[in-house]
Amino acid sequence: xxxxxxxxxxxxxxxxxxxxxxxxxxxxxxxxxxxxxxxxxxxxxxxxxxxxxxxxxxxxxxxxxxxxxxxxxxxxxxxxxxxxxxxxxxxxxxxxxxxxxxxxxxxxxxxxxxxxxxxxxxxxxxxxxxxxxxxxxxxxxxxxxxxxxxxxxxxxxxxxxxxxxxxxxxxxxxxxxxxxxxxxxxxxxxxxxxxxxxxxxxxxxxxxxxxxxxxxxxxxxxxxxxxxxxxxxxxxxxxxxxxxxxxxxxxxxxxxxxxxxxxxxxxxxxxxxxxxxxxxxxxxxxxxxxxxxxxxxxx
Amino acid sequence: xxxxxxxxxxxxxxxxxxxxxxxxxxxxxxxxxxxxxxxxxxxxxxxxxxxxxxxxxxxxxxxxxxxxxxxxxxxxxxxxxxxxxxxxxxxxxxxxxxxxxxxxxxxxxxxxxxxxxxxxxxxxxxxxxxxxxxxxxxxxxxxxxxxxxxxxxxxx
Numbered sequence: 472x473x474x475x476x477x478x479x480x481x482x483x484x485x486x487x488x489x490x491x492x493x494x495x496x497x498x499x500x501x502x503x504x505x506x507x508x509x510x511x512x513x514x515x516x517x518x519x520x521x522x523x524x525x526x527x528x529x530x531x532x533x534x535x536x537x538x539x540x541x542x543x544x545x546x547x548x549x550x551x552x553x554x555x556x557x558x559x560x561x562x563x564x565x566x567x568x569x570x571x572x573x574x575x576x577x578x579x580x581x582x583x584x585x586x587x588x589x590x591x592x593x594x595x596x597x598x599x600x601x602x603x604x605x606x607x608x609x610x611x612x613x614x615x616x617x618x619x620x621x622x623x624x625x626x627x628x629x630x631x632x633x634x635x636x637x638x639x640x641x642x643x644x645x646x647x648x649x650x651x652x653x654x655x656x657x658x659x660x661x662x663x664x665x666x667x668x669x670x671x672x673x674x675x676x677x678x679x680x681x682x683x684x685x686x687x688x689x690x691x692x693x694x695x696x697x698x699x700x701x702x703x704x705x706x707x708x709x710x711x712x713x714x715x716x717x718x719x720x721x722x723x724x725x726x727x728x729x730x731x732x733x734x735x736x737x738x739x740x741x742x743x744x745x746x747x748x749x750x751x752x753x754x755x756x757x758x759x760x761x762x763x764x765x766x767x768x769x770x
Numbered sequence: 771x772x773x774x775x776x777x778x779x780x781x782x783x784x785x786x787x788x789x790x791x792x793x794x795x796x797x798x799x800x801x802x803x804x805x806x807x808x809x810x811x812x813x814x815x816x817x818x819x820x821x822x823x824x825x826x827x828x829x830x831x832x833x834x835x836x837x838x839x840x841x842x843x844x845x846x847x848x849x850x851x852x853x854x855x856x857x858x859x860x861x862x863x864x865x866x867x868x869x870x871x872x873x874x875x876x877x878x879x880x881x882x883x884x885x886x887x888x889x890x891x892x893x894x895x896x897x898x899x900x901x902x903x904x905x906x907x908x909x910x911x912x913x914x915x916x917x918x919x920x921x922x923x924x925x926x
Contacts, residue, residue: 490774523772531776538780542787549795556802558809572799589788592796596788636773640780644788 476721481519483612483717486634487626488522489515490529517625531634538631541603542596549595571599575756582760585767587652590760597641598756604632605709605748609741612716632709632751635702642702645759649697652766661769666690701758708751712744895919 491513492498498506498517515532516522522529552568561569575598579591607630619627631637653662669690671682719740722733899919 486772486776488772488774525772525774527774529772529774529776530779531774535776535779535783539783542783546787546790546795549791549799553795553798553802556799558802558806561806569799569803572796573803576800589792591800592792593788595796596784596791600787634776636776637780639773640777641784643777644781644784 479721480714480717482626483616483713484628485519485626486522486531486628487515487533487624488525488529489513489532490522490525492521492525496524531628531636533626533628534631534634534637537607537629538600538604538637541607541631542600545596545599545603549599571595578757579760582757583764583767585652585656585764587763587767589648590763593648593763594756594760597759598752601632601641601705601755602748602752604630604637605752607631608633608709608712608716608744608748611737612713612720630709630713632705633713635706638706638709639698639702641755642698645701645762646698649762649766652763656767657769666694697758697762701755701762705751705755708747712740712747715740716744895922898922 491511492508494508494510496508496512498508498521500506501517516525516529548564549568552565555565556569572595575595576591579594583590610629615629616627628634650662653665657665667683667687667690668679669686671686673679673682716737719733719737722729722736724730725733
């Protein structure tokens, strides 16, 4: 059972990966035989080890597919709502979309003090998209992998936000925007000054010159910590939540009593997780707004 | 937990969705919402204005009603006054006419009396002449004594 459950967990934590295996790579087949590749091959990874060996050029098909699919679905729904938006009395889904839009608009107005037409739609995209990606966590962990397994797909990690690539990708995009708007608003000089003249400064130019490397070191860390913490906060929360769901799911195969207890725990954790996924989506959006607001502020 | 090209894929996907949202979703939704907000505010304003207008109109109607009632009362009073005046005038006219008629009648009566007196006087003088002739035994020449006769007649 121990080896089995370890396998179960690691199976759940392995992405469906498509990438290039180098020539001479030895593949371990399911039946115990080994195949040596004669030339570099683009293929689906058959194990976590293979996925790791594919290096940077590999792609997590499941993460990217789910993330793109959910985003496209959201954008389609929003687009339809936007197309139908009139000044008449809104009904049904239109009402729901407008509620979200108004909530985002108010949040942005409160937290963002610059003038930028990008921030509000960016926030809407982040909040709803991250929420949907997180929401995949509430689908019982075995449902989708089992369905895809029956279709011949061996690995299927359905929660994109438990993939660090996904969260880091979004955080780096936000980081790029921060730098872009910092330079746009304050100019290169202002941006560099922000990095080098704080937190220590002195009237004496010689002392100031001594402070510059120290300041630069501290401020660079502070700057780089922003996207990293943004990415890892979301990733860590969702990964841990997913892990707990997987551990609870293990109990289902351990007798009637533990199975029943697992069911109760699954329910309780799912209820709690509704709070977590919403909160994490909101935090990601809120920090994005705050970071961009800081980028627009001129000292 | 491998960092790989998924990162790039996600960045591109993210950028596309944000662009799409900024271009086709956000402005339409927010525009419609703001327009509706304005429309509702305008509607409420119009309702307030209409209410105020109604109040004003009611006030105006009430004051006009009051005014017209006053005017009607005035007209009635004037009419009454005029009627009284006409009656008085008619009475006056009637009285004057009556008086005039009475005066005319009296004048006629007086004239009649005078005429009668005249006739009587003439007859008396004739009688007197006749009487005197009888007394004197001869006729009195009327022509010769006409002066005397006339004098007599005047004395009568």
